Amino acid sequence: MRRVVVGVTGTLGSVAALHRAAAEARVRDAELRVVLACQSPVGELGSRNGLSPSAPAECRTAAVERLREVLGTAFRAAKPGVALTGLTVRGTPRAALVDTARGVEDLLLVGSGSRAPLRRLLRPSVARYCLAHAACPVLVVPPLPLQTELGTVHRRNFWRIPLDPRELTS
Template sequence: MVAVRRIVVGVHGSLGSLQALRWAAEEARARQVPLTAVIAWVPPGGDLAERGHPSPYLRRIWNDAARERLMDAFEAGLGGLPADVRVEPCVARGETGPVLVDIAEQPGDLLVIGTGRRAPLGRALRKSVGRYCLAHARCPVLAVPPSALMDEMAHGFRPWALRGRHVSVPDIPDMPES
């Protein structure tokens, strides 16, 4: 069994990825290993559209926007970059699954990904990063399940009556006329 020498975590700002980031930071702290936080980006319209009309200026803007989303995820998930963990931020161009698998390819890497419920339409339109990583990774992959709160939020807003609870509005006394 190879010891874990680095933890690689996919981050993009969703609740599932923030949960994975928190878990990965705790694990990196406990094992005293570096944490490589990865965010992948693809140009709007996809690579094919961008390659037809390349723009170094726009590539820089998209890369900077991805770096900002990564830092925002640290702020939202951990309150900022942890002082007691060596963090190696990584902004990479490409589809998320292949980028994560390519970065987490060294012996001793542990790839951490977030999971969560996806709506049926989302499952039909987008590939599952988790499935891709589990099928193609050359290192151990840890899929962090959503927290109980995230699981409750995934069900969306439902009226109280549908939850089996009833809210009654107290009678409001009549206001005296002046």
């Protein structure tokens, strides 16, 4: 069965990618597989960092709850119209997405992520990794215009630059 795989985090960009993935799944008559990757707190069970044995289970529970929230928010108004499977995967987002979309007939959708140089330095691009390592076609969804404007407003607030409300209506 063909699948459309999309990674989500709950950001505006990932919700936009989720909606695009649902549209692609309807067109292709494919299953929509929504992936949320989770990483356990530093260390693993049995390590010397002092984590309780229940830390990985708590992390997984939080990831499942987060995935439910994202799907509820994204499809509150209208259902996706395709078979949908939610999946929480332990590991990095980029590896989880490439491993999930391993069939050549699959389609992998990812958000383009931040284009800010500092953020790219601190957090490697999931989209670039998927483009380089996926065995299937990859569709990178650009950020929404609203997301770009919100970023501008946040930067202006951070630097305490006055905002003229007329600039928002252009």
